[in-house]
Amino acid sequence: MTVHLVGAGPGDPELLTLRALRLLETADVVVHDRLVDPRILDLAAPWAERIDVGKRPGGPTDAQARIHAVLLEAARRHDVVVRLKGGDPFVFGRGGEEAEALRAAGVDVEVVPGITSAIAGPAAAGIPVTMRGHASGFTVVTGHEDPAASRHLDWDALARLGTTLVVLMGASRAGAIAERLLDAGMAPDTPVAAVQSATTDAQRTLRTTLAALDDHPVDAPAVLVIGTVAGLDVVDGHPRIHDDELERLAADLT
Ligand SMILES: C[S@@+](CC[C@H](N)C(=O)[O-])C[C@H]1O[C@@H](n2cnc3c(N)ncnc32)[C@H](O)[C@@H]1O
Structure with missing residues (x-):
């Protein structure tokens, strides 16, 4: 049994990795955070169980331990468990703790990096x-x-x-x-x-x-x-390039 710790990217489903999409499409259960965009959850198979473990302000103090318990239970019941986290699972996502808890219980872990916000x-x-x-x-x-x-x-x-x-x-x-x-x-x-x-x-x-x-x-x-x-807004706006930088750019081009 393997739990896949998958990064969902910042929001736009087009920013998912191919690996994340393939795992979502085959997952038996998707354990997700509150910030994961609903359009991404819609990519999971219709039969996949979706479990929202998102923490809320004022929630229980042992919320993280409860998430570990949900993941262990899901790993016991299912072949493909996706733990879906916003952005990258190892950037402020407590993915490190979840990986350690799963490994300590003998569950294999795969990490699928995501595009961090x-x-x-x-x-x-x-x-x-x-x-x-x-x-x-x-x-x-x-x-x-x-x-x-x-x-x-x-x-x-x-x-x-x-x-x-x-x-x-x-x-x-x-x-x-x-x-x-x-x-x-x-x-x-x-x-x-x-x-x-x-x-x-x-x-x-x-x-x-x-x-x-x-x-x-x-x-x-x-x-x-x-x-x-x-x-700066180098895509839609007018980048404020300093004069000395413009000179350097011009020198680079010649
Ligand atoms: C618990 S951290 C998780 C970060 C995530 N693992 C990542 O790599 O983006 C949640 C914070 O990420 C940032 N964040 C996540 N998604 C965002 C988005 N679509 N727009 C702006 N900030 C976002 C916010 O600062 C939010 O408070």
Whole structure:
């Protein structure tokens, strides 16, 4: 028996991997999160059992242990069990814990990576997370840290890194995150984009600055992008390319 930990991508079913689609079509049971787009669940066979184990605010404190129990039970009853998670199963999806729990119970695990919202969210708004002249790296963090974590995020260090900062699970704490980064010395006019419900019909992008972020509500699910790339829309908009960068591009072409 094998449980397939499958990444469902950010929302749009066209962004599923071929492997994810094939597994969905053959699954006996699909155990899924709340954020998985209904259009993706529709791709499962009509006879497949669908189990929603999505956590809700104020839900039981042992919700994760209950998910492990559901997966073990499904693995005992069925040949093809798909554990479907939004984005990539190993990016803030607790996929690591689920894999460990299954392996400890003697159940085989296959991981099928998915397109993470950390990259696809910005991309859907025309924001490249790295770009010559803007950012030579990107850092992905949670905006909702586990209070019991043994090591906490060092926001002072994050503010100094100079890479694009991508924050998941930060919608309700956007103002507090901005304040923390401003306290750490990040420039108030640093561009910020909040890409909400990326790649779905409800996609909306808020463009603002770090200093003004607290003035705007951000609806979950959202990816916060902080850094100069957040001021760009290289697909539909007018990219703000610096003059020195234009000169470098012209030199590259000659
Ligand atoms: C528990 S994390 C799971 C992340 C997921 N494993 C991934 O790789 O995208 C949930 C967070 O992912 C982000 N997210 C997931 N889907 C999104 C979407 N379609 N648009 C914007 N943000 C999304 C939000 O920050 C949300 O709070």
